[in-house]
Each structure stands twice: as structure tokens, then as C-alpha cells.
Amino acid sequence: MGFNRSFKRGLLAAGLLTAGGVMASDNALLEAVRNGQLQPVRELIAQGAPLDDRDPDGSSPLLLATRGNQVEIARALIEAGADVNRKNLMQDSPYLLAGASGHDEILKLTLAHGADLKSTNRYGGTALIPACERGHETTVGLLIAAGVDLDHVNRLGWTCLLEAILLSDGGPAHQRIVSRLIAAGADLNLPDRAGISPLRHAEQRGQEAIAKLLREAGAS
Structure with missing residues (x-):
């Protein structure tokens, strides 16, 4: 050179x-x-x-x-x-x-x-899954708008909705992320490998605000 x-x-x-x-x-x-x-x-x-x-x-x-x-x-x-x-x-x-x-x-x-958009990390997750887990609300919006699969399941058996519940404290940022996922049409009833639904996980973890959002959206 x-x-x-x-x-x-x-x-x-x-x-x-x-x-x-x-x-x-x-x-x-x-x-x-x-x-x-x-x-x-x-x-x-x-x-x-x-x-x-x-x-x-x-x-x-x-x-x-x-x-x-x-x-x-x-x-x-x-x-x-x-x-x-x-x-x-x-x-x-x-x-x-x-x-x-x-x-x-x-x-x-x-x-x-x-x-x-279909590429995955070492856990088999799309970019949307860790963004939901970590509470990056604006990032989640960008990825949803780009068309990332809302219902992709990673190697742990979790979707982005499950990670937003299981790996969070259920606070305001994650509540807004769950609202975004609901509005975008995510499958609210996809369970984990043990057959436990997002709603049941939210209830078990005391995340009542998220549980309420899911129930109002028709989750079971």
C-alpha cells in the first residue's frame, strides 16, 4: 500500500x-x-x-x-x-x-x-430476542418494522415475548415492549419447552402489568 x-x-x-x-x-x-x-x-x-x-x-x-x-x-x-x-x-x-x-x-x-434479518446469534436467536430481553424499546421497534420474525424460537426454546418476561423484572420498559409485540401480531400463546405460556410465566413471576396486557389481548 x-x-x-x-x-x-x-x-x-x-x-x-x-x-x-x-x-x-x-x-x-x-x-x-x-x-x-x-x-x-x-x-x-x-x-x-x-x-x-x-x-x-x-x-x-x-x-x-x-x-x-x-x-x-x-x-x-x-x-x-x-x-x-x-x-x-x-x-x-x-x-x-x-x-x-x-x-x-x-x-x-x-x-x-x-x-x-434471519441471521442468528450463538444462542440461535434473532436480533429481536436480546433486544426484547434487554429492554431496548426503540431497537425493538426498528426490528419489528424491518420485518424480523416475531415468533422465532431460539435454542433455549424461547421467543422474544418469553425473553421479555423471563429475563426481565417486568418493569415499564418491558411492559412497553410487550405492548409492541402484541400490536405487531406476535403469537401470545407460544409456550416454552415445558409447555408454559407467556401469560402463565408473567403470573408466576408477579408481573401483573404484563399479565394484564396479555389477558386483554386474548392470551390464555
Whole structure:
């Protein structure tokens, strides 16, 4: 990769190039993203740096940017063609991680650039399931609007509705998420592997507000 003088100065200032003109890292783009250095990222992209190289954990520059919620760096990488579905060894992709983490601006970018709505994480869950579990209400709305399967069952035997109940305290954020799922047409009676319905779980856990929402929507 050949560098012009101004580009070299930028890399030197960022600590990505030695005084002898040798790259200070095997993958300067990964290093620049890891350090949150937007301008070097842009310069490296312009010079043709590989967008989808991986670190030892299998994480791409875009996945690192997503993990740190570095929106402008993620935007630069995505608009340059970085793969929003490339997974690391833990089966996280930029799209899946943005959804699970509630990083909505990056999630919007991935949805606009080919996110695979059917892709699943290491638990066999779609992006919607952890978003519901963690109470990311706006994220849930984005994923519902994008068309993610409301009734997908993960390897634990749970849907997004079940996770919103089983892995939460039933507070206001999760109540609003359950309301969104009801309005979107989620199957309210899909049970877990033991045959226990979402309504019964809510009742057993003392989540009366959620139980009331489910009963009023016709759950049994």
C-alpha cells in the first residue's frame, strides 16, 4: 500500500506508522477503529485497506466499531462496503450486535445495507430476542418494522415475548415492549419447552402489568 505525504503524516500522528514508514500494526484499519480514530479510518479506506479483515477473535473493523458504538466510524466502513453480516468466532455480526446492544444508529445503517434479518446469534436467536430481553424499546421497534420474525424460537426454546418476561423484572420498559409485540401480531400463546405460556410465566413471576396486557389481548 503506497502512501502520499499527507496521508503518511496522518498515520504517523495517529501512531499507525513508524518513523521508518512501516505500518505499526499488521492491520492498521483494525487498530484505528480500536482506537476510535475516525480520520485515519477514512484515510485507510481511501487507500484501499481491506474492510473485512479480522482480529484473532474473528472481529472485523465494523464489528469493533459496533461494539464501541462508534457511529461515524461504522458509517464510513458501511458506506465503503464493509459486510454488516460478517460474524466473529462468537457468532456476533455488526447487525446482530447492534440490535442486542441497542446501538440504534448503527442498527439503522446495517438495516439499510443488507442486514440478514434471519441471521442468528450463538444462542440461535434473532436480533429481536436480546433486544426484547434487554429492554431496548426503540431497537425493538426498528426490528419489528424491518420485518424480523416475531415468533422465532431460539435454542433455549424461547421467543422474544418469553425473553421479555423471563429475563426481565417486568418493569415499564418491558411492559412497553410487550405492548409492541402484541400490536405487531406476535403469537401470545407460544409456550416454552415445558409447555408454559407467556401469560402463565408473567403470573408466576408477579408481573401483573404484563399479565394484564396479555389477558386483554386474548392470551390464555
